[in-house]
Amino acid sequence: MEQIKRELDAVKRNTLPKRSVAEVKSLAQELLNKMTLEEKIGQLYQSGHDSTEVTGPAFDASKTVENISKGAVGSIIGLNDNLICYQLQKKALESRLGIPLLFCADIIHGCFTGFPVNLALSCSFDEKLIEECCKITAYEASHSGVDLTFSPMLDLVHDPRWGRVMESNGEDTYLSTRLARAYIRGYQQDNLEGYDSIATCAKHYIGYGLAEGGRDYNSVDMSKYRLHESYLPPFKAAFDEGCPMVMTSFNIFDGVPVTVNKYLLRDVLRDELKFDGVVISDYTSSGEVLNHGAAKDDKDVAYKSITAGLDHEMIYPSYINHLKELILNGEVEERLVDEACLRVLELKYKLGLFDNPFKHLYSNPLDYSMKEEFLAKAKDAATKSAVLLENDGVLPFAKDKKIALIGPYADYNSLIGPWGGKTDINDCKTLREVFEERGLDVLTSNGCGFTEMDYSHFEEAIEIAKKQDIIVFACGEPRNMSGEAASRAYLDLPGVQEELLHELSKLGKPIVMLVFAGRPLILTKIRKHVNAIMYCWFLGTSTSDAIYELLTGIANPSAKLTMSFPYAVGQIPVYYNALPTGRPKTLPGIDQFYHSRYIDIPNTPLYPFGYGLSYSKFEYSNFGVVNNTTKDKVEVLVSVDVTNVSEIKGDEIVQLYIHAVASSVSRPYLELKEFAKVALNPNETKRVTFKLTKDTFTHYLNDNYQLDKGKYEIFVGTSSTTLSKETIEI
């Protein structure tokens, strides 16, 4: 091992060439001309290794090294050890043509430094912040052997029962489109050949978030209209920003599994979106076509995948096992393998792996991780991602208040959440540790566990609560209750946490509830027992410092929800940009029949999209719309004054929505089309102006994106419910 470390330390890191697309293509073609059919097929395989984290059926890694030596592996997934990567890369270089391996990993919201889970980060509405977090993540990942991350996840989500909502940007297409670009810019730094950047893979293409009942891997049924209008734009944005890989999703589309869906992989991806990068399957998703009942055997899987347009197979070996035979029998044209192989080679050239196959391998990745400024950014991101849902004035509290810190998260360090990359929860301080360290008078008791039906510590918790001024109740889901394969049917706090809260509320002391979770939970009943709710999601390595600063007013909350919080599980899916029905509430008549609704709960969510409180108070005035549209150009200027009418400096996220009053198709009540984050000093006013253009009013109509002329309502406000309105004609 010492020898390997010395070799890695001696790796020269000369600047790698920035090649034009034409150069990359010609180099890849030149190499392809020298390759045997087996070698080409080898480039289409992503293998695991002994230490690869298994997120599906187990695979046999016993032949990985042998296959690499034969040039029968194109990339490796999920390797955590640079020294092993180095040895595998050397094996690849010793193969006949010495084509380097591409190392891929799931670096989702931080590598060593843990940033807030993606749903939390999206609540910051802060592209610059996301870009900075991804830049740091890329720096750490690129020094720890990662060439490409399976991120960003661009699935739109409407069902909090699905455990993977925590990886998403929430329920809105436009926001996800803007944030997609920020992710790609941050990771790739427009410099794929650089040493400090990594390549990206947009996933999951497409519709995975629409799994029936929020049950992971479940069926999806979506119209082509919805696909184009809502689901494709974030992917298109990622590709336009230079994302070179896309991952197919596990679900079906129009009855055909996406991984073998020719319409999606060729007609839409290649022809409509002009995507020229690599299409990779999800973990064994090609083989799962058999379980969907959409292929008869492994050979058929290989046939269907390559003809549909799948370039790179993750883990499942149908290409390795059957493509050669299919080609020699004349059932598959070799041209298809060539095209797929070229795309993989082009990516490796773009990354500079042929120039320096060891570019991301360092003897000690930790030397490049967790720098002070990285942790500071993680704290900044955490303070900008926690959403204040309720506050009767108890927050911020003075530092001399005596605090009873109660709940399973009171003294618990697993604060990073699912898909934690290479983070270590031992780098997280617990809330108790930070509260004590920073001088609060704090008494702590878990009171109960996460899921156990154990009441034995209630009394201890109640006793300390009696002695203190304010109860901080730190509750939620443990890490493993969200993420992949962690769908839930109940969305209340698990175990006896709600009962404990109920008992504590009887003391009549102010209660601040901190909720840690990977999804919106149902807070309808418990919110009545508390004076403030800070929704903390999973905020990463610097969680506890960020929470301390938010609670004590050193930081001011500014985040707003990007996913609606349901009133009850039975209300799911509930989202702000729903379509109108033929029987909206505004119609006169007997309410029962003139209103699409449930008879036992309101129609609105508990907390809507775009909602979040601040310690500052903002007022909107002088809302004005100037329509400069002529027959040659669309230009609408929308302005509003935003004033901080408090004595506390704060950031406000100003949101602009439109509503197409009459189109040839039904359009949502509201569609987010612009937003801006404004920093305001006490009593300061800023005028915010948005320029709406043709893009704003372009819509998917008659199988095409086109300007949808007609009457529009323009709304500006602090959330998707508090809005001023003007009407214009385009």
Ligand code: BGC
């Ligand atoms: C997930 C992907 C992930 C892949 C590789 C799959 O189970 O759906 O999001 O990138 O595993 O770990």
